[in-house]
Amino acid sequence: MTHIEKQIQDLTERLGYIEDIFGNRENANIALLRSKLNDFKAQLSSLDSGQLKRQLSSLGDLFLFLENKLEKELTPMDKVRIVRHPQRICLKDILENVYDNYTEIGGKDEYSIDPSMIIARAYITRKVGKKTYKQPVMVMGQEKGHGEEFRNGGSVKPWGNAKALEYMKVAETENIPIHTYIFTPGAFPIEDYPGAAQQIAKNIYVMAGLKVPVVAVFSEGGSGGAEAIGLADTRIMLSHGYYSVISPEGAAAIEGRLRDGQRSTPELVERCARQLKISAKDNLEMGYVDRILQEPPLGARAENFDFFKKLRHEVILATDEIVLSVRGMKLFRALALRKLSNPNIYVRWSLSPKSRERLTWQRYQKFMAMSRKFLLDNTSILEKSFSRINDYSWSVYAFLRYEFLGRHQRKITHLAEDVQGEVQALFGKMLSKGSRIISKIPGLKKEKKEACELTTLSSWESGISWDEHCRYISPQANKDRTVTCPNSDKFGCLDLWAPDLFSDFAGVCSYCGHHFPMEYEWYLFNVFDPRSIREFNSKIESSNPLSFDGLDIKLEQAKKSSGHKSACMTFEASIKGIRVVVAMLMARFRGGSVGVAEGEKFIRAAETARRKHLPFFAYIHGTAGIRIQEGTSGVIQMPRCTLAVRRYLELGGLYLVLYDTNSYAGPVASFLGCSPYQFAVRSANIGFAGPGVIRETTGQDIQPHYHKAFMTLSRGHIQGIWDRREIRNNLHQALMTMGGEFLYFR
Amino acid sequence: MIDITSLLEEIKKAPYKELTVFTPHSGRIEFALKEAGTTVHGASGVWNEKPGTLLAYLTREGNRKPVYAPEKGELVMFHDIDDHQFVQAGTPLLKIRHFLTKQEVIDIILKKALHLFLAPEKGRYYFVSAIDTKLKAKGLGHVNIRQGDEVLIISRMKRETVLVYDGPGGIIYTTYFNSSDSVEVGSPLLGVCPNNQVEEIKEVVARIQSGWEEKQ
Structure with missing residues (x-):
């Protein structure tokens, strides 16, 4: 191929790329480019070499000029098309051009546990003065591979994320920073062991406490798949990338209430893309990314070598900044980094133990501050002040009681136990004989109540009679009709009369034990001690941070029908006398979806439990996932809540999760799925994506009971299945057995 | 008959x-x-x-x-x-x-004409070597078995047990298992038919395969 032919081919490809990005939209600039190029091709044979060169050069200039012009016309949906284009830069390009050398770990093209996730050990060479430094780094990210089919479009399977997690831990052991590159439309929604949701939850949980600097670069940040490697100290976003809770097509399908196989109109998809505020600029304004890296006009492609240079500079700078922000000796270098764009200074990337502690605390604070500006809290200033004073008092009390006195108290208790043991060993026989003689004295024969309970035949526990507690009447019980159990064909269950089924039977088929869904109120009345519930933060309201069309009305309706201000109710209650802090997600309020308000309430509940040294119980009556209309403000609740939960767990708390009805997507893939003790009521369906989404994404049909609690248990996601009628007893037992010696806090 | x-x-x-x-x-x-x-x-x-x-x-x-x-x-x-x-x-x-579809008609006929020998438990099944050699040499429809003959070996988790045929004597007309796959309990293993009906069954089945018209 001659040089001229190559140039023509290059221009043809550039035009094809522009046409792909602008989709079906007619544009005068594109038409002009097309006609000019076609004209040139038509008169190719009649031109001499001089004319060819001149015309090619002017055509090149025209392309450059119009590309710059078209850049300004890009809509959010065009940017989605840019990041999905096969010519878009991919992780392999970055490894080749940003890092000086690298070794791919555990995979070579299709021969990998998951080719859509690439992990590499790389290094960056820095020359400072006369010295050359090689700085190692762990690089990982989704690989779209310029449209290679086996890369699955960067949609990572659970084992791909597990591999990433494994090497995050390796990086932590080796004390080297991690650079993650996010190129995913979302995680592959299959539930094979350990399940997409469970694996993402594990990743986020580990990232919340990683003791090495993490820099994330977002190109295509699709919801849970992005979060699996996206919890970072510095989040850089490429100017033509998108970061969103859901793909615009997915949002359009939900907004348009489309059924299987139906396709949404391009206008609706475009509108959703615009309203979700998925672009880099929007995300920077909202505070979910730290900075934007400007790409060449119409997006970076593999041949844009200048862009890789910029990216290299940016990730080095970001890593330096993180390290210096937590290091003791930093003053001049931190200043130099901030003031100069390319300082020629060396920063060692390994961290001391103290700096590592500072790093995780800094990360915690960074994420806690996110999305708070969108919080709608109608609590009065007086109430807020009172609550703040109360919080401080509890903090002081907790310090004195558990940190100061607790430590000594434990020592005294242990000493007393030892002394008691010694006495028992010395005078055991004498004491037992003496007590036998004393017990024979008339009038002292009466055994203690506790001893009686332990030695006599078991009976109903005093005060715990089922009827006495069941005061809530389900609206389902007010209908004079019978209900058929879905297992009637299999087990021959007879029809059940609704007033019986939804009151005395607690929504459980008396033949096969099938659990019909019950309202969350049933649990409030039947699980917790009577009159023990004290709600807090009830005035935090769900809002519409993106001003998404129609959400205000939907929220108003939900508030009116449920009587709550958000889908999350947080309260303190007791179970057989044991105080617990509870966060409950209610399916009745917008499907129990999680947005800014719900996330904040969950975090505050975890903080309250930590402050008061109480067990933390998440009762998930139902959750449809992250509230898509809140966009990234919703999805950011995944790392935020996980960070809060991790902090609580690390300080020794007991965190229990109980799923009921349907629990899917973001919350399960983060702050719920990370609990070491997750249980489900028999009625539960648990998973990452519903059957419709799985069919749409993977093209596979799934078996009818794919998300049922028993399947989830067999996959190892949850640790047990509870009968609804036994929740109170089971919860009490869980608190007693998992709580430990010093009740819930180690 | x-x-x-x-x-x-x-x-x-x-x-x-x-x-x-x-x-x-x-x-x-x-x-x-x-x-x-x-x-x-x-x-x-x-x-x-x-x-x-x-x-x-x-x-x-x-x-x-x-x-x-x-x-x-x-x-x-x-x-x-x-x-x-x-x-x-x-x-x-x-x-x-x-x-009725072709397969349903064949099933009705074979159900009436053949004696089905069912798997007594879950496992992999093989023919005993004597029968296996005969089957390889003569093919299906030519090997005779009688009640009390040792016909199959069941293999499960490294345990191998010989299985005795307990149905009426006849020719092994068809087999329903593959020795590399595990067979569920109660699934048919062999179809045995009386010696003199083999040819007739073959002919009828061939006739159904070629001439039966399925209504949609």
Whole structure:
């Protein structure tokens, strides 16, 4: 191929790329480019070499000029098309051009546990003065591979994320920073062991406490798949990338209430893309990314070598900044980094133990501050002040009681136990004989109540009679009709009369034990001690941070029908006398979806439990996932809540999760799925994506009971299945057995 | 001994089976389909998760339950029941004519003509070496077995047990297992037929394979 032919081919490809990005939209600039190029091709044979060169050069200039012009016309949906284009830069390009050398770990093209996730050990060479430094780094990210089919479009399977997690831990052991590159439309929604949701939850949980600097670069940040490697100290976003809770097509399908196989109109998809505020600029304004890296006009492609240079500079700078922000000796270098764009200074990337502690605390604070500006809290200033004073008092009390006195108290208790043991060993026989003689004295024969309970035949526990507690009447019980159990064909269950089924039977088929869904109120009345519930933060309201069309009305309706201000109710209650802090997600309020308000309430509940040294119980009556209309403000609740939960767990708390009805997507893939003790009521369906989404994404049909609690248990996601009628007893037992010696806090 | 040719002729005279749909319990009936001649479908999907064509609703004590078609076929007649009439449990509602497929006809014939030897437990099955050698040399339809013969070896978790044939003597006409796959308990392993009927069965099966017309 001659040089001229190559140039023509290059221009043809550039035009094809522009046409792909602008989709079906007619544009005068594109038409002009097309006609000019076609004209040139038509008169190719009649031109001499001089004319060819001149015309090619002017055509090149025209392309450059119009590309710059078209850049300004890009809509959010065009940017989605840019990041999905096969010519878009991919992780392999970055490894080749940003890092000086690298070794791919555990995979070579299709021969990998998951080719859509690439992990590499790389290094960056820095020359400072006369010295050359090689700085190692762990690089990982989704690989779209310029449209290679086996890369699955960067949609990572659970084992791909597990591999990433494994090497995050390796990086932590080796004390080297991690650079993650996010190129995913979302995680592959299959539930094979350990399940997409469970694996993402594990990743986020580990990232919340990683003791090495993490820099994330977002190109295509699709919801849970992005979060699996996206919890970072510095989040850089490429100017033509998108970061969103859901793909615009997915949002359009939900907004348009489309059924299987139906396709949404391009206008609706475009509108959703615009309203979700998925672009880099929007995300920077909202505070979910730290900075934007400007790409060449119409997006970076593999041949844009200048862009890789910029990216290299940016990730080095970001890593330096993180390290210096937590290091003791930093003053001049931190200043130099901030003031100069390319300082020629060396920063060692390994961290001391103290700096590592500072790093995780800094990360915690960074994420806690996110999305708070969108919080709608109608609590009065007086109430807020009172609550703040109360919080401080509890903090002081907790310090004195558990940190100061607790430590000594434990020592005294242990000493007393030892002394008691010694006495028992010395005078055991004498004491037992003496007590036998004393017990024979008339009038002292009466055994203690506790001893009686332990030695006599078991009976109903005093005060715990089922009827006495069941005061809530389900609206389902007010209908004079019978209900058929879905297992009637299999087990021959007879029809059940609704007033019986939804009151005395607690929504459980008396033949096969099938659990019909019950309202969350049933649990409030039947699980917790009577009159023990004290709600807090009830005035935090769900809002519409993106001003998404129609959400205000939907929220108003939900508030009116449920009587709550958000889908999350947080309260303190007791179970057989044991105080617990509870966060409950209610399916009745917008499907129990999680947005800014719900996330904040969950975090505050975890903080309250930590402050008061109480067990933390998440009762998930139902959750449809992250509230898509809140966009990234919703999805950011995944790392935020996980960070809060991790902090609580690390300080020794007991965190229990109980799923009921349907629990899917973001919350399960983060702050719920990370609990070491997750249980489900028999009625539960648990998973990452519903059957419709799985069919749409993977093209596979799934078996009818794919998300049922028993399947989830067999996959190892949850640790047990509870009968609804036994929740109170089971919860009490869980608190007693998992709580430990010093009740819930180690 | 059965006459296979006449059995086939009999099936040919009425190449369908008729299924009557009964009410599972009492209630008020509400027909969804009202015309004879309508084509209906049975449950479908990989796990039979999609129900068949909706035939009627049966309402009892406010509980409206759908009644679906159990198999593919044609609605041939409705019993004399009015729409919205109260019916007792077990009342015949309608009749579906299901036209037999090639495989169903072959299955009917083989079921009558062959003795099926079923798997007593889950595991992998092999022929004992004597029978295996004969089968490899002569092929199916030529190896004779009698009651009390050691025929198969069951292998499960490294335990191997010899299995004795306990059915009527005859020729091994067909096998239903593959020695590399695990067989579920109760699944057929062998189809054994009387010595003198082998040729006749083969001929009838070939005739069905080539000449049977399936109605859609």
